[in-house]
Amino acid sequence: MTETTRSLPFMDAPIVPAKSAAGFTIGMSFSEAITAISLHSETGDQNFSDRLNGEFHIKCKRGVWTGRTSTVSESKNQQKRQITTVTFEDNTIILYFCTNDRLHMILAGEGYTTKYGGVGIGDSVDSNYLGHALEFDSGDDMLYFTRNGQIIPGIALLTQEMSSFGDFPQQTTIFFAVHDWSIMSSD
Numbered sequence: 001m002t003e004t005t006r007s008l009p010f011m012d013a014p015i016v017p018a019k020s021a022a023g024f025t026i027g028m029s030f031s032e033a034i035t036a037i038s039l040h041s042e043t044g045d046q047n048f049s050d051r052l053n054g055e056f057h058i059k060c061k062r063g064v065w066t067g068r069t070s071t072v073s074e075s076k077n078q079q080k081r082q083i084t085t086v087t088f089e090d091n092t093i094i095l096y097f098c099t100n101d102r103l104h105m106i107l108a109g110e111g112y113t114t115k116y117g118g119v120g121i122g123d124s125v126d127s128n129y130l131g132h133a134l135e136f137d138s139g140d141d142m143l144y145f146t147r148n149g150q151i152i153p154g155i156a157l158l159t160q161e162m163s164s165f166g167d168f169p170q171q172t173t174i175f176f177a178v179h180d181w182s183i184m185s186s187d
Contacts, residue, residue, distance in 0.1 A: 007060050008037050009093040009108075015116040018154025021106045021178040022093045026154075030084060030101040034058075037065055037086075063089040081184075094175075098184045105179040107158070116155060116176060117145060123173050125157070127165040136164040142177055154179055 010023035019026055024033060037058055058065040069084040084097040092112070096105040108114075112121050118130040125143070127134055133146040134157070141163075142156035155178060159171035 007039070007062050009088055011092075011108075011111050012113045015108070015114055015155065015176055015178060017116075017152060017178060018180045019178070021108045021114075021176060022112070024093075024095060024103060024106050026103055026106065026178060026180045027183060028103045030097045030103070033086065033095060033097075033103060063092075100183070102183045104181070104183040105177060107175040107177055109175045112176065119157065119173060121173055121176070124170050125159070125173060126170055134165075138164070143171070 008023045013021060013023050015021045023036070037060070056067045058067075065086055065088050067084060067086045069082060071080050071082050082099045084101075086095040086097070087093070090110075091107075092109050094107040094109075095103055096107075098104050108121070110121055114120075117132045119125060119132070123129075125134060133149075134143045135146050135151065136143055137156075140156075142158055144156050145152040155176065157173050158175040158177060159168075160174055161168040161171045163171070165171070
């Protein structure tokens, strides 16, 4: 089966930090993502011009995508920012679009079969898992892969515990977070 005949998300797609996961590309526009998802919808063309008014759904053969737009305040400066999330099934894949309608983060969760650095969804990890140093950032509650003391940009893990290894030495991965924070800051 080719990529053009399979429906999104691709649960076996490679994880490329700051670039892609699940068949989606960081930086793609909201309309590009919706067009790709809608290629396999059971309801035909979708009209998302009123997505700012709440919620929308796209029913596909493999499941339902749900979109929501909300306004969030950043704690640092109380600046309000519009975020649109498009979620597959029960949070299996979550796409985050910022005010500029660009995809800045892909969360890939349960059912995602690809591993990164030997780590997979559901694995129990510690601060030095399979020789990869992991560092907790309390600012966004994510674990970051590090190399030579430097964070590897564009890839992180979310765990059930969402805490430092000092608090929880063993943690269970629930999501990969592929991201590019610079897209969000360019709003």
